[in-house]
Amino acid sequence: MRFISGSLRLSAVLVIASLVGTPAFGQVGRAAITGIITDGTVAVIPGVAVKATHMATGVVYEGTTNEVGSYNISALPVGVYSVAFTASGFKTLVRDGINLSAGQIARLDLTMEVGQLVEQITVTAEAPLLQTETTQGAESVSSQVFATLPLAFGGRGRNMADFAARLVPGVRSSDYTMSIQGTPGASAGIVIDGMTNLAGFLPGDFAEASISSEAVQELTVVTGTASAEHGRQSGGSLVFTLKSGTNQIHGSAFYTLRNEFLHANDWNNNLNLAANPNNTAFRRSMDRQKNYAGSFGGPVYIPKVYDGRNRTFFYFTAERFFTRTLGPGSLTRSVPQPEMWDGDLSRLLLPTKVGTDALGRDVFEGMIYDPSTLRKVGNRYVADPFYGNINPLPPPGCHFPTPVSAGWVPIPCFLSSSFPAAAFQFSAIRSATAPTIR
Structure with missing residues (x-):
């Protein structure tokens, strides 16, 4: 009895564990097929066994027609x-090439012929399935289409949102969000493998759901009259279906490089360079991008231990994007040179005369004065300039910043945010890295 009770407890634990580990799939990101099976007299056929085989993985999904000849198989992964269809007294009917997209409910009404089960009718070419079970408007783009598109749009690597904006009518994207059918940019939703992505600070911000282009099997854009699962978003949704491993081991890799030395200058810059070849402002701007990714997937197979073909699969992708640009409108700031930290501002002093002071002395552009010598002469104030524009001692009140970490040396003095000498200007270089692992 002790052994039996222990076995029962173990069985109960295993049953509970199996229930906990069993996923409950919804229709978001999945598909379904439905229909009515009849014979040659248009009489419905109950009890027809329906088997839908996913061609890439070999996984079989089953259903049976009810008393009115209707069947429904739901929660199907996208794919071909x-x-x-098999029933006693009828020829086996096979319909190949059924391509299902995310959220699609395909209707497949068929007529079976009287005959033996060993006889089989295979339909390989027929009109595309119509979407008659829902009024939801949607467009789907497959991974094969992604592979043939240009390398990038908008300077953000192979961004799926940018691709959708150019492939699906009524969709527009920006750096932070997208608009579907003219709705506000923050009203679009993002669904990844059935899970709604609402983690971003801005709804519809694709950057918060960075997905490698190698990981996407299909992108479905819900554009109007959305069903209940997409009803929370007034502007539609982007539904991403990620790739899965199959019965065959497969992988992919790509590397793209963009560099200003590999492409031509624009027409306006060439025109200005023709007039002044030494003007560096009109040379090709820094425009460098590197994008590389790889993927690998297949069945989980351990020789003599576990054969996961038709059952268990794995898939891995990783992508990295790097950009370094410097173009028109880049942020420009002036910074002090090392000698300026010691009070030597002679480089700022220019020979351009800008006027005279109250004592009749010439005032030159960039000249600095000793504030301790400030005095009133008549109705005007005057101060003595530092000789050679060099301040030997920091003036009283100069701000000394505190180091923020060990090893940092503070700059002795903050200077003006604007210097007349353009030689000290630099432009900010934008550098971004976006790794993605799924």
């Missing part, structure tokens, strides 16, 4: 299927 072969659907077989």
Whole structure:
């Protein structure tokens, strides 16, 4: 009895563990097929066994027609299927090449012929399935289409949102969000493998759901009259279906490089350079991008231990994007040179005369004065300039910043935010790295 009770407890634990580990799939990111099976007299056929086989993985999904000849198989992963219909007294009917997209409910009404089960009718070419079970408007883009698109749009690498904006009518994207059918930019939703992505600070911000282009099997854009699962978003949704491993080991890799030395200057810059070849402002701006990614997937197979073909699969992708640009409108700031930290501002002093002071002395551009010598002469104030524009001692009140960490040396004095000498200007270089692992 002790052994039996222990076995029962172990069985109960295993049952609970199996229930906990079993996912409950919804229709978001999945598909379904439905229909009515009839015979040659248009009489419905109950009890027809329906088997939908996912061609890439070999996984079989089953269903049976009810008393009115209707069947429904839901929660199907996207992809291409072969659907077989078998019933006693009828020839086996097989429909190949059923391509299902995310959220699609495909209707497949068929007529079976009287005959033996060993006889089989296979339909391989027929009109595309119509979406008659829902009024939801949607457009789907497959991974094969992604592979043939240009390298990048908008300077952000192979961004799926940018691709959708150029492939699906009524969709527009920006650096932070996207608009569907003219709705506000923050009203678009993002769904990844059935999970709604609402983690971003801005709804519809694709940057918060960075997905490698190698990981996407299909992108479906819900554009109007959305069903209940997309009803929370007034502007539609982007539904991403990620790739899965299959019965065959497969992988991919790509590397793209963009550099200003590999492409031509624009027409306006060439025109200005023709007039002044030494003007560096009109040379090709820094425009460098590197984008590389790889993927690997297949069945989980351990020789003599576990054969996961038709059952268990794995898939891994990783992508990295790096950009370094310097173009028109870049942020420009003036910074002090090392000698300026010691009070030597002679480089700022220019020979351009800008006027005279109250004592009749010439005032030159960039000249600095000793504030301790400030005095009133008549109705005007005057101060003595530092000789050679060199301040030997920091004036009283100069701000000394505190180091923020060990090893940092503070700059002795903050200077003006604007210097007349353009030689000290630099432009900010934008550098971004976006790793993605799925």
